[in-house]
Amino acid sequence: MKRRDLIKAGLAAGSLAALSAQAQSAQANQPGILVRTRNLIFFAYDGMGWEDYAIAQFYSRRVLGRPLALERFLATGVSGLQNTNSLTSFVTESSAAANAWSTGVKTVNGGLAIHIDGRKLSPIFALAKQQGKAVGVVTTATVTHATPAAFLVSNPDRNAEEEIAQQYLEFGAEVYLGGGQRFFDPAVRRDKKDLYAEFAAKGYGVVRTLAELQASNASKLLGVFSSSHVPYEADRRFQGVNVPSLAEMTRAALPRLAAHTKGFVLQVEAARIDHANHLNDPAGSLWEILAADEALEVVMNFVDQNPDTLLVIGSDHVCGAPALYGAGSSYRESSAGVLQLEAQKGTFEFMLGRLGNNPSPEQVTELFRSVKGVALKPEQAQAVVDAITKRVYLPDGVRYGVQPANTLSWVMRQTNASKPDLPNIGWNSGQHTASPTLFGVYGRGVGAVRIGLIDNTYNFTLMTRALGIRFQNPVMSEQEALEVLKSRAEVPILHPEDVLA
Ligand SMILES: [Zn+2]
Structure with a gap:
């Protein structure tokens, strides 16, 4: 359907808005989380679908000799599926998906905690900070990338990462760990500002290597470990690339945040499952999920030992739609094919x-x-x-x-x-795809939560209830958003060259 026709179709049955409304009305019938929680951890699998999970599950059991922590999560937590569409596109990108999680409302692809008409939205970690919670983000992408950034700040352009780095300084979270040195470095920034010095002046330990991270005893951290995204786990593990793993960054973040008397909120993002799937890189994607699993294990152990902590996990969308397809006569050679990933x-x-x-x-x-x-x-x-x-x-x-x-x-x-x-x-393609994804909760009191099929906006409802926050961001209709896009002659999809942005 052409965009003009989409606008004409408006809110007719079958529109994205109708789809969201269906899932949202199902949510209204669900009991919320019954136990208020002190700490909240959101664990994001960027770009992971169920086939990615299946490949990692099999590989972990057969080659590494252990089940995934994610399997333990699925077996003992409460989980289901979420719709991932954005306000005007059935295929989302990471910022619109993160906005749905962090603000509870659907937005157009491309901005951070903001509507396409410029109305800013309040993201969940900003609300939690007003409550006195400590805040942290840990990611294998640039630390200023869409999924963490949309939990903290508003910006009409997710790619304005130099500006987002400046916004992080003003936001004042306790822990920022990931990649993206070029957005902080005065030698690279267009405005020549030395954000390293400005963070240090505000009491942050500024670290750029694994050794510096491990040696630091600073209570607040800015850690950026590569110019752009943190190199892939497969390259870290087998090619001698010396950067911290997602688990090592998570282990550095948790005690610093847990030291705060009013509790904390933390996002841990396994960001590069998405990137590896864009590239159609089988071992790339596999090892990102296995690295994510080590970080998930760290987080689940923390929740087990600190039961006043709620853990929420979700995948924002599928990417590339890889599939392990049956091979050989009666598919009997299927497992043998997976094991070749060992090489x-x-x-x-x-x-x-x-x-x-x-x-x-x-x-x-x-x-x-x-x-x-x-x-x-x-x-x-x-x-x-x-x-x-x-x-x-x-x-x-x-x-x-x-x-x-x-x-x-x-x-x-x-x-x-x-x-x-x-x-x-x-792989189906090098692009994001449309299917529903994993969403789950783990911790004390989650037995009262029923997920089934939800909309991705439900995460905001869940988190605000768990933290005792009453807040509603302004809702924009699909029709309104399409009219704005039409007036700007913008097309609400990403171009192929933007997919890794
Ligand atoms: Zn994503």
């Missing part, structure tokens, strides 16, 4: 960094062998060279718009139908 010891991001702008087919072949355990044919190595040097992409540059990475994934897909010669995992 993969790094990510496409790492490989593309090594290959640079003008690689030879020999370099490509050697890197696929050493990092992915894959023997490329000469024409496949040439296809990778062509993607990097000539922008000739496989299978295409539309659905698979995160290039040249999607081409790297395509050349190492399974080609033997009867017995997987490579992992039997396929």
Whole structure:
């Protein structure tokens, strides 16, 4: 349907608003959380779907010899599904999804805690701060990235990360840990401001390496461990990239926040499941989920020992829609395909960094062998060279718009139908997709919560009730938002080149 027709359709049955209303009316019948909680932790799986979960679940049990902490969560907590659509798009991006969680209302894709007409919204962690709670965010993305930022501050542009870093200084959370040095560094910032010095002047320990993080005894922390996003877990683990893991950052955050007498709110985000799925990188995504699981274990142990803490987990949307498809006669070879992920010891991001702008087919072949355990044919190595040097992409540059990475994934897909010669995992695209996602709660008193199918805005209802906050952000209708977009001639979708923004 064209956008003009969408506007005409307005609030007709089948519109996104009608879908949200359905889930919201179901929520109205649900008992809220019955026990007020002192501490609240939100654990975000960015871009994780159920197939991602299934692959990690199997790999963890079969190769690592242990079930996922997430399995324990699902078995003992209360969980269900959430609708993820944004106000005007059936496929959300991370800021609109985070806004729904953090403000309780739907917004247009692209801004942080703000409506498309400029009305600012109050995000949940800002409300909690007014109550006297300590605040922390821990992420493997840039610390100023959409999912943490939308819990703290308003900004019409999620990509204005230099400005968001400045807003963080003024917000004054106790813990900021993630990537994004370039948004704080006077040598890189456009305004040449030294945000490191300004944070230090406000009493923060400013750390940029794992060793500095572990040596710091500062009660407030700004930790930024890479220029952009924190390098992937697969590269940290197997390629010697020296950055803290998500679990290590989480372990640094918890005692600092727990020291506050009025309790705390914390977001921990496993941000790069999304990125690896955009790239269609099987081991990249797998190891991000396994790293997330180690952090989840840390958080669940904290909740077990501090029962006045509520843990909420959710995935904001699915990305790429990977699937582990059945392989071999009667699918009997399906497991064998997954186990081939054991040979993969790094990510496409790492490989593309090594290959640079003008690689030879020999370099490509050697890197696929050493990092992915894959023997490329000469024409496949040439296809990778062509993607990097000539922008000739496989299978295409539309659905698979995160290039040249999607081409790297395509050349190492399974080609033997009867017995997987490579992992039997396929992706729908390089983009976010529309399906409902995981939402769950864990901790004392959650037995009174029923989730079933909710709207992602329900998280705000749940958190405000748990913290004893009474607040309602202004609601905007889909019709109003479409009219604003029409007047600005903006199209409410992301362009392929923006997907990793
Ligand atoms: Zn996301």
